Amino acid sequence: MFTRSEENYLKAIFHLQQDAKDGVSTNSLAESLDTKAASVTEMVKKLAGKNLVSYKKYYGATLTEKGTEQALKVIRKHRLWESFLVERLDFNWDEVHDVAEQLEHIQSEKLVDAIDKLLDYPKADPHGDPIPCKDGTFPKENKSVLSECEIGAKGVIVGVKDSSPIFLKYLDKLEIGINSNFKINDKEAFDAALDIEIDGKPLQLSAKMAANLFVEFL
Amino acid sequence: MFTRSEENYLKAIFHLQQDAKDGVSTNSLAESLDTKAASVTEMVKKLAGKNLVSYKKYYGATLTEKGTEQALKVIRKHRLWESFLVERLDFNWDEVHDVAEQLEHIQSEKLVDAIDKLLDYPKADPHGDPIPCKDGTFPKENKSVLSECEIGAKGVIVGVKDSSPIFLKYLDKLEIGINSNFKINDKEAFDAALDIEIDGKPLQLSAKMAANLFVEFL
DNA sequence: AAAAATATTTAGGGCATCCTAACTATTATT
DNA sequence: AATAATAGTTAGGATGCCCTAAATATTTTT
Ligand SMILES: [Mn+2]
Ligand SMILES: [Mn+2]
Ligand SMILES: [Mn+2]
Ligand SMILES: [Mn+2]
Numbered sequence: 101m102f103t104r105s106e107e108n109y110l111k112a113i114f115h116l117q118q119d120a121k122d123g124v125s126t127n128s129l130a131e132s133l134d135t136k137a138a139s140v141t142e143m144v145k146k147l148a149g150k151n152l153v154s155y156k157k158y159y160g161a162t163l164t165e166k167g168t169e170q171a172l173k174v175i176r177k178h179r180l181w182e183s184f185l186v187e188r189l190d191f192n193w194d195e196v197h198d199v200a201e202q203l204e205h206i207q208s209e210k211l212v213d214a215i216d217k218l219l220d221y222p223k224a225d226p227h228g229d230p231i232p233c234k235d236g237t238f239p240k241e242n243k244s245v246l247s248e249c250e251i252g253a254k255g256v257i258v259g260v261k262d263s264s265p266i267f268l269k270y271l272d273k274l275e276i277g278i279n280s281n282f283k284i285n286d287k288e289a290f291d292a293a294l295d296i297e298i299d300g301k302p303l304q305l306s307a308k309m310a311a312n313l314f315v316e317f318l
Numbered sequence: 319m320f321t322r323s324e325e326n327y328l329k330a331i332f333h334l335q336q337d338a339k340d341g342v343s344t345n346s347l348a349e350s351l352d353t354k355a356a357s358v359t360e361m362v363k364k365l366a367g368k369n370l371v372s373y374k375k376y377y378g379a380t381l382t383e384k385g386t387e388q389a390l391k392v393i394r395k396h397r398l399w400e401s402f403l404v405e406r407l408d409f410n411w412d413e414v415h416d417v418a419e420q421l422e423h424i425q426s427e428k429l430v431d432a433i434d435k436l437l438d439y440p441k442a443d444p445h446g447d448p449i450p451c452k453d454g455t456f457p458k459e460n461k462s463v464l465s466e467c468e469i470g471a472k473g474v475i476v477g478v479k480d481s482s483p484i485f486l487k488y489l490d491k492l493e494i495g496i497n498s499n500f501k502i503n504d505k506e507a508f509d510a511a512l513d514i515e516i517d518g519k520p521l522q523l524s525a526k527m528a529a530n531l532f533v534e535f536l
Numbered sequence: 537a538a539a540a541a542t543a544t545t546t547a548g549g550g551c552a553t554c555c556t557a558a559c560t561a562t563t564a565t566t
Numbered sequence: 567a568a569t570a571a572t573a574g575t576t577a578g579g580a581t582g583c584c585c586t587a588a589a590t591a592t593t594t595t596t
Binding site for chain 1: 425
């Protein structure tokens with residue numbers, strides 16, 4: 101139906117749209133797709149021609165309904181594959197992204213659905229990101245960021261914002277993961293580092309670390 | 319490492335090489351890859367430049383050692399994925415080929431090995447075709463064809479030559495599959511149809527059917 | 537062994553996607 | 567408001583892989 105390149109553009113626009121309120125800029129797309137602005141302009145025009153994005157010269161691109169639907173399908177596949185790799189093939193959570201980048205483009209509805217069933221319809225991927233439903237629904241997330249919690253707050257880690265191997269491996273080293281319990285004991289005035297307990301173990305977390313952890317309260 | 323197209327050419331050359339003793343012809347490749355002879359000539363030259371095939375103008379192409387190695391890697395992936403789809407995701411044996419055509423191009427040695435392990439290192443795919451080993455070894459097959467067996471022969475179905483959905487579904491209907499036992503009672507002089515018992519059930523098999531079933535004797 | 541038939545290669549393009557360099561519009565600064 | 571800085575677009579070209587039509591080599595037939 102769509103080419104690999106088109107799918108990657110749609111996915112990137114979807115993700116960049118989440119933060120930026122107005123249209124996604126050519127340059128941000130180029131950056132995130134590791135390509136050049138000129139190529140982006142060209143592709144965005146092509147996608148606009150197919151009614152997948154709406155595009156106004158110089159003012160960026162936004163997904164149409166059709167484009168969003170397609171982007172969510174790809175994201176669904178990406179996250180289901182990541183879940184499969186971790187749950188069934190014993191991959192670590194820092195090893196799955198690149199393979200999922202390939203697997204997400206496999207065209208077979210039957211296959212995606214079978215993986216979904218095999219995993220018993222998971223709600224989130226190994227990084228805590230929600231998995232879009234088959235019907236195109238995308239559960240609204242209301243996650244808090246650890247760095248913005250108040251002193252005394254208690255809860256559970258439910259996701260990571262950054263899912264680069266370097267960050268994930270560091271979390272492994274500190275024994276912090278999805279479902280870890282936390283309690284904020286104090287916040288340093290100087291650098292906003294947190295004095296925190298993770299599963300009962302006290303440690304210090306830099307503001308940067310804390311800004312990349314999503315939590316829910318108990 | 320190699321493009322999808324290059325991998326498909328290598329695989330096709332490998333398969334066509336099995337029958338034909340001399341170089342694989344441009345036209346047979348074009349036919350089997352559903353492309354045109356001119357495209358084949360071009361690609362074969364490119365592959366020759368990369369030392370994957372040896373090619374003499376007008377006399378066809380043959381895989382080099384390097385090309386064979388690569389072809390076997392792709393075939394290994396194809397057959398492992400087909401096995402996974404049937405064994406773990408309950409696909410029927412007539413539904414797996416097209417998806418495997420896509421999955422065979424996923425680049426991740428870790429992934430292939432994990433699937434291999436998950437399935438406990440299967441020796442053959444759902445159609446009875448042998449799965450090349452990780453070390454590049456390809457078990458020599460010595461399968462007989464049912465149509466060439468003598469009257470009175472007894473054994474087991476171990477593979478299909480044709481694995482088109484139309485043939486496979488027909489076998490399903492007749493309840494013939496891998497591991498079915500057979501005993502040849504008679505062969506019709508007129509059309510070479512076989513009077514045969516499959517798992518004890520007597521039926522007639524056309525010569526064409528019998529020519530597409532591989533067997534081993536007990 | 538020549539002619540006819542067939543197979544293969546070459547020439548010349550097309551399409552998708554990417555790139556650099558030059559140009560133009562938007563925005564930020566003075 | 568004019569100018570400078572930044573962002574985005576267009577022009578022109580490259581690469582990979584495919585195609586048709588024309589040219590050439592091989593094989594088959596007579
Ligand atoms: Mn990912
Ligand atoms: Mn991708
Ligand atoms: Mn197959
Ligand atoms: Mn393939």
